Amino acid sequence: MGTPRTPAVMILGTGSNVGKSLIVAGLCRLFADRGLKVRPFKPQNMSNNAAATAAGEIGRAQALQARAARIPPHPDMNPVLLKPESEAGSQIVLQGKVAGHLASGDFSRRGDFLPKVLESFERLSSGADLVLVEGAGSPAETNLRARDIANLGFAHAAGVPAILVGDIDRGGVIASLVGSHAVLDEADRAMIRAFAINRFRGEVALFRDGVETIRQATGWPCLGVIPWFAGAARLPAEDGLDLRQSVAKPNAELKIAVPILPGIANFDDLDPLRLEPAVDLDMVPRGRALPGDADLIILPGSKTTLRDLAALRAEGWDIDILAHRRRGAHVFGLCGGYQMLGRVVRDPHGLEGPAGEAPGLGLLDVETVLEGTKTVREVAFSHSASATAGRAYEIHLGRTEGPDRVRAPFRVWDRAEGAASADGRVIGSYLHGVFASDAVRAACLAGFGRRRLASTLSYDSDVEATLDRLAAHLEKHLDIEAIIGLARARAEQS
The missing domain is CATH 3.40.50.880 (Class I glutamine amidotransferase (GATase) domain)
Structure with a gap:
């Protein structure tokens, strides 16, 4: 029997902007408030919304997750940050420091970053009670799988079980979850242990048959159907997909x-x-x-x-x-x-x-x-x-x-x-x-x-209160004990 590993679980999504970042942030706050030393981690991020830490740059979403976990942000939380400069490529920020340029078609180089990603993950895990890992985009992009470090490529390399989240608000959630299962190979399917539905509007009971369809087609249990969380709009956005439509305020000063x-x-x-x-x-x-x-x-x-x-x-x-x-x-x-x-x-x-x-x-x-x-x-x-x-x-x-x-x-x-x-x-x-x-x-x-102007906004207090509400929202609608169980199962493997 080897040395027990730090409990960890990965939150994957059926696509970009399905709510992975906020789910991880909410879980960070939830587990931190339970007294756990929880750390957020995203192997690879692509965003021009960055945050400065004492040791370099990371994605803004990971800075918010660190805040939710009540700890200072650190580059090890997001060891690979790709900052798009044009359609031709991105600036590489590796463990917080600029490390060159990645051409948009040069997918093969991304696998070269895996040793640094694992190094950061192990360093971050040291002394932690729990690590919550966020994927990027979709794990079902099989054309990118060979050099993947952001999703199941990382999950395999680090031995981290995953939960796949689908966004019902955009439509087609059954097809996106079942379709992801269908295109993944057997080894990748095995890394995904459960699924969850995010951004549900209406009566959850009306989707019971949908949940059962997904469960039967994939064999994955459902950890919850998360209703729409309106407070998400009050938290810092991650990337350009989150630029919100303007809402006119006729009486604004x-x-x-x-x-x-x-x-x-x-x-x-x-x-x-x-x-x-x-x-x-x-x-x-x-x-x-x-x-x-x-x-x-x-x-x-x-x-x-x-x-x-x-x-x-x-x-x-x-x-x-x-x-x-x-x-x-x-x-x-x-x-x-x-x-x-x-x-x-x-x-x-x-x-x-x-x-x-x-x-x-x-x-x-x-x-x-x-x-x-x-x-x-x-x-x-x-x-x-x-x-x-x-x-x-x-x-x-x-x-x-x-x-x-x-x-x-x-x-x-x-x-x-x-x-x-x-x-x-x-x-x-x-x-x-x-x-x-x-x-x-x-x-x-x-x-x-x-x-x-007469301002009634206390911005920092508003962000903190929203994170607290998000944590309570997830605790109500997700099987938190099952999530902990998946994370601890990883720790028990040698």
Whole structure:
């Protein structure tokens, strides 16, 4: 009999965006509140929504899961992060650090990352009572199976049993679960020990026959049918599939417009604004003009600044932004959006795509050069105009310099950060997460609006309360003891 392994179970999905990330987050909170040392783990993630930790970058979803588990985030929770730069490929972040570029068709290289993935998993497991592993996409993509490290390839290598989750809200859940079983080989089917249904609307009893159809066709037991959890919209989104449709607020006191750029990154910066009762946040898709009645336009973060700057011009949004500026309204650029507001953006070494440069929007007297080591760090900051303070993070390449930096909107420790126009109506900053601070957000919104806003949102408390409700929701509708049993069965195998 060998040394017992750390209990672990893997949550797979029949496709992307079926709710794997939130189920893992909710289970992390549930088990943490039971007194267990629980750790989230995702072998491979593909997202431009990243989080900075003390030791490097990870996917934003894993940072939320760590928060749910009441522990600091760490790169070992997401050892492979692929950040799409274009349809041609992605930046590789390996155990928190940039490690080159992966061409979109080079699937064979992904298997090369498995030793690092297993190294991180073993290190993370050490001292833990339970590890909750999240898959990526679908395990039924058999064309990718030979070099898979994100789903059943990892499950086999680490000996972790899996639960397959289907999303009934999108339709076809019976076919997606039974079809997954049908295309998997016998060894892969054996790694999946049970299934669950997510996002059910209506009377669960009406789906009993559906559950039985899946059970008979697959041999897998059902661990639960999870009703729709409306609170999911209050938690940070994982990737571009989670960009939510704008919900107009007719009585809002402040209207903010945000163009959805092709390489939009770290758009969870906007979540606190979206949840503000007095703010109407309009996420504007391509093909629609930026609204002329907006009080503020926010240019969000971008993984590919030059490409997104070209896309912005192709949409005619540059014309909308310049007209907005002439009307005396406000513009705020975050990270890549900050770079776009300057006179020019240069990428001489092709760090974010083909080497080149392009004129910016010219709304700030600064210039950006993409070069040098990538900056990834958590920071304490203060808002210069109000002296309010908070925690934020930086994830960016390059330097931005110019005369408008003398009016920096923020301070990070002992240095100025960002830039502002002479009239203070155009602001840019590399800081992500500034709006998560209630005091800073209130001060910024007061400066942007026609009237002072009355905010009733305590953002951090709201996220914590939502995680608590999510945990209670899962405890009510999933067979938690069966999940623990699967995890412990792994631990008993030598």
